[in-house]
Amino acid sequence: MSELWYTEKQTKNFGITLKVKETLHTEKTDFQYLEMIDTEEFGHMLFLDGMVMTSEKDEFVYHEMVAHVPLFTHPNPENILVVGGGDGGVIREVLKHPQVKKATLVDIDGKVIEYSKKYLPEIAGKLEDPRVDVKVGDGFMHIAQSEDEYDVIMVDSTEPVGPAVNLFTKGFYAGIAKALKEDGIFVAQTDNPWFTPDLIATVQRDVKEIFPITKLYTANIPTYPSGLWTFTIGSKKYDPLKVSDERFHNIETKYYTKELHKACFVLPKFVSDLLV
Amino acid sequence: MSELWYTEKQTKNFGITLKVKETLHTEKTDFQYLEMIDTEEFGHMLFLDGMVMTSEKDEFVYHEMVAHVPLFTHPNPENILVVGGGDGGVIREVLKHPQVKKATLVDIDGKVIEYSKKYLPEIAGKLEDPRVDVKVGDGFMHIAQSEDEYDVIMVDSTEPVGPAVNLFTKGFYAGIAKALKEDGIFVAQTDNPWFTPDLIATVQRDVKEIFPITKLYTANIPTYPSGLWTFTIGSKKYDPLKVSDERFHNIETKYYTKELHKACFVLPKFVSDLLV
Structure with a gap:
């Protein structure tokens, strides 16, 4: 079975990568790109413009x-x-x-x-x-x-x-x-x-x-x-x-x-x- | 130009990923797999069995x-x-x-x-x-x-x-x-x-x-x-x-x-x- 991973580049040359369970919602709002992703390690996570905002785990x-x-x-x-x-x-x-x-x-x-x-x-x-x-x-x-x-x-x-x-x-x-x-x-x-x-x-x-x-x-x-x-x-x-x-x-x-x-x-x- | 990234899975479901400048040395020693990698963000890094041991930056x-x-x-x-x-x-x-x-x-x-x-x-x-x-x-x-x-x-x-x-x-x-x-x-x-x-x-x-x-x-x-x-x-x-x-x-x-x-x-x- 194929695996989906979400990678956030935290700098141009460094990032974190998270195994995805499910993409819950994605939307271009009036201000930013919003993603809600369910991840294996950190649970539900909110991303704005590709950056982690928060996760259930931490x-x-x-x-x-x-x-x-x-x-x-x-x-x-x-x-x-x-x-x-x-x-x-x-x-x-x-x-x-x-x-x-x-x-x-x-x-x-x-x-x-x-x-x-x-x-x-x-x-x-x-x-x-x-x-x-x-x-x-x-x-x-x-x-x-x-x-x-x-x-x-x-x-x-x-x-x-x-x-x-x-x-x-x-x-x-x-x-x-x-x-x-x-x-x-x-x-x-x-x-x-x-x-x-x-x-x-x-x-x-x-x-x-x-x-x-x-x-x-x-x-x-x-x-x-x-x-x-x-x-x-x-x-x-x-x-x-x-x-x-x-x-x-x-x-x-x-x-x-x-x-x-x-x-x-x-x-x-x-x-x-x-x-x- | 293609990019080379080194990804360490820190858990089954989470990892870090590093842009590679150059692979300096890799070797299967008598005890473990040794890699010396030059990375853009953290400089020279030593990996053993795929895990970060140390980096010049941190x-x-x-x-x-x-x-x-x-x-x-x-x-x-x-x-x-x-x-x-x-x-x-x-x-x-x-x-x-x-x-x-x-x-x-x-x-x-x-x-x-x-x-x-x-x-x-x-x-x-x-x-x-x-x-x-x-x-x-x-x-x-x-x-x-x-x-x-x-x-x-x-x-x-x-x-x-x-x-x-x-x-x-x-x-x-x-x-x-x-x-x-x-x-x-x-x-x-x-x-x-x-x-x-x-x-x-x-x-x-x-x-x-x-x-x-x-x-x-x-x-x-x-x-x-x-x-x-x-x-x-x-x-x-x-x-x-x-x-x-x-x-x-x-x-x-x-x-x-x-x-x-x-x-x-x-x-x-x-x-x-x-x-x-």
Whole structure:
């Protein structure tokens, strides 16, 4: 019997390859090429423009680490904005925090939301929660129109190609600062240090100009390039490394722990060298 | 022009694929199938039985993390044994410690040593150092014939298939304990928690029966399965988490730092759950 393998070129010269059980859905949306694939190793997977967005097997790492590091850093995160993240995984983690009163999701591509609900129900299942407001629209514009509104903003974007290109600009970070309250925090995924070191260095430099507390943390995500993913956190007031033990409460996680909350900021030397 | 790609299936259903510049050498040795490949993304790479052993681009992670965690844990590591590791990378790192008087390398396959010297000179270059004794032979037998001799033993083996299968047994760990001095330390690479969780759990359980201090630590290695590699450390006396700041001295590294020495033991929850 013939075998079907899906290969993602993560760089021009390197890729991962996944044995396919079944192609569930493919569609050219108004913004990107969307594929839902059932794979043998990682279960259902969402690809946008040929890049892995999430998989059933390892999604918990990304979603927990985007959400819980800023949410436990902030003493009282009530009003949350997620830009991108139409699969709903970050929202699911956000709702584990009892202080959260409202979580707004703004994804530019309604098809990502629609097909995540259909094929990734364990990830997208909380998008119907009454605390959640799902908007299909331009995150950049939404940020530009918001002022002194959010406690935490999470940017769960694709790579800086296609519809996400505006989400890696200084103007966007300035808009985020304005949209946040005076003690707000934001976090963005910032790719990996092996293949895109310049991106990390640039984002850190840009964010540092706007946020007094800017740091980088990492997590291991097997389906993402190099397995070592970075997140840039910018905070107006609260230092993620100075969270008191009392702030942490028990939530169900598979990756995040309160010890890892601090250890994830300890960087390999070649990564911290990028931030100088 | 046609393109040549080398694909390693890391599991039955998942792999990595690398664009090849040139095949430098292939040979069926007495023990395994050896390939030296020049790749676009990771430079020269050594494969044994189709599995990545090391690459010029990311080799520093594995070699630094095998060597420096136990060597900075031991207060005076003078006599070192490396089992496997014929590429010479661990030896190179071992020699950065001025206390080391002798480092013995025992690799079963002389061809690995020979072709590493030829095609991976930055990695193998220290094998000619006067403090180094290179032996081509069976590491299992060498251990069995040693008693109260080594301060630190490092097991730099392939996966537990082929010639390395004996290196993942309780009898081997008991032999290591006998070959170590009364305050000795050993470390072994123990694969990854995403695709081989049972191996990690088994090794930890077996080593715990013999060594009073047994711990697991991790490092990010992009060319190894899942990008998250684990190392099991067994110590008779010294706790790697209780190294005083004075013990550390400056050595040139690209991954290891004294802060990471402790942070690398902070595990994702699904990994620490394997050790219960």
